[in-house]
Amino acid sequence: xxxxxxxxxxxYRRFAQWSRDRxxxxxxxxxxxELGARGALDRSRCAIDSVSVRASKGGH
Numbered sequence: 001x002x003x004x005x006x007x008x009x010x011x012y013r014r015f016a017q018w019s020r021d022r023x024x025x026x027x028x029x030x031x032x033x034e035l036g037a038r039g040a041l042d043r044s045r046c047a048i049d050s051v052s053v054r055a056s057k058g059g060h
Contacts, residue, residue: 018024035041 032041
């Protein structure tokens with residue numbers, strides 16, 4: 001059980017690095033592209049929130 005505790009710093013470090021390297025954004029794009037190519041993406045049912053899309057400076 002002790003090995004699980006020791007793994008958390010590695011998990012966090014990799015998650016943080018992948019976030020900085022935009023791995024999650026690229027993975028999201030790959031999944032969307034694949035679903036789109038299969039015709040399995042229903043864009044009429046989507047949502048965008050501030051976590052996914054940054055607002056432009058000045059609010060424009």
